[in-house]
Amino acid sequence: MTQQAAKLKALMKARREDGEEEHSLPRKIVESELYDTKPTARFLLNQIAVMAMKNEEANYPEDAPEFYPDGVTPWEKTGWCWLSQHKLGLRVGITEGQVLRLVKDFREKGIILQRKWYDDHGTPHAEYKIVESVVDAFQRPSQNYGVERPKRYREGSRKATPGSFSSTNQPKMGHELDE
Numbered sequence: 001m002t003q004q005a006a007k008l009k010a011l012m013k014a015r016r017e018d019g020e021e022e023h024s025l026p027r028k029i030v031e032s033e034l035y036d037t038k039p040t041a042r043f044l045l046n047q048i049a050v051m052a053m054k055n056e057e058a059n060y061p062e063d064a065p066e067f068y069p070d071g072v073t074p075w076e077k078t079g080w081c082w083l084s085q086h087k088l089g090l091r092v093g094i095t096e097g098q099v100l101r102l103v104k105d106f107r108e109k110g111i112i113l114q115r116k117w118y119d120d121h122g123t124p125h126a127e128y129k130i131v132e133s134v135v136d137a138f139q140r141p142s143q144n145y146g147v148e149r150p151k152r153y154r155e156g157s158r159k160a161t162p163g164s165f166s167s168t169n170q171p172k173m174g175h176e177l178d179e
Contacts, residue, residue: 025049025132032138034111041102044092048112048128051088052081063119080115080127103128110134 023031026049035041053060056077064082065075083091085099092099106112106128113129 028135034138044102047091048081049130051083053077065117080129082127
């Protein structure tokens with residue numbers, strides 16, 4: 001267990017002992033360090049959590065598989081978001097391509113699981129499930145003002161351009177229009 005995960009586990013235990021309730025997954029996402037300074041990615045991740053099925057009786061595609069490929073294990077529905085990339089994009093306000101790019105990043109970082117299936121017409125479908133333990137590992141120790149957050153830009157990545165203002169390139173201070 002990493003040092004950060006151990007700290008989080010101790011913090012969560014202390015909160016439970018103090019009578020503080022466990023937070024929902026969408027709340028954990030917005031209170032985490034995941035995708036700080038990247039609001040679109042965080043909002044998409046949050047929408048995947050919000051749109052995940054809460055129970056087996058919720059609305060679900062009728063032609064989805066009933067069993068995993070082994071033919072024995074029932075197809076798990078709870079916790080999986082089956083909304084299409086197009087509809088996720090509409091909810092977040094981005095294109096389907098942006099959704100696919102962000103989902104790929106989420107998968108590579110182990111934040112979400114993905115499973116694919118084909119309907120009766122051969123149309124591919126993808127479903128996503130957020131790995132809550134990863135979100136838990138990135139919880140901020142405090143939501144208070146002054147908590148250290150990452151810088152928006154890497155050190156040295158911002159260079160002056162010919163049109164940017166600097167100590168030597170200042171706008172004229174005169175009021176030519178007043179004359």
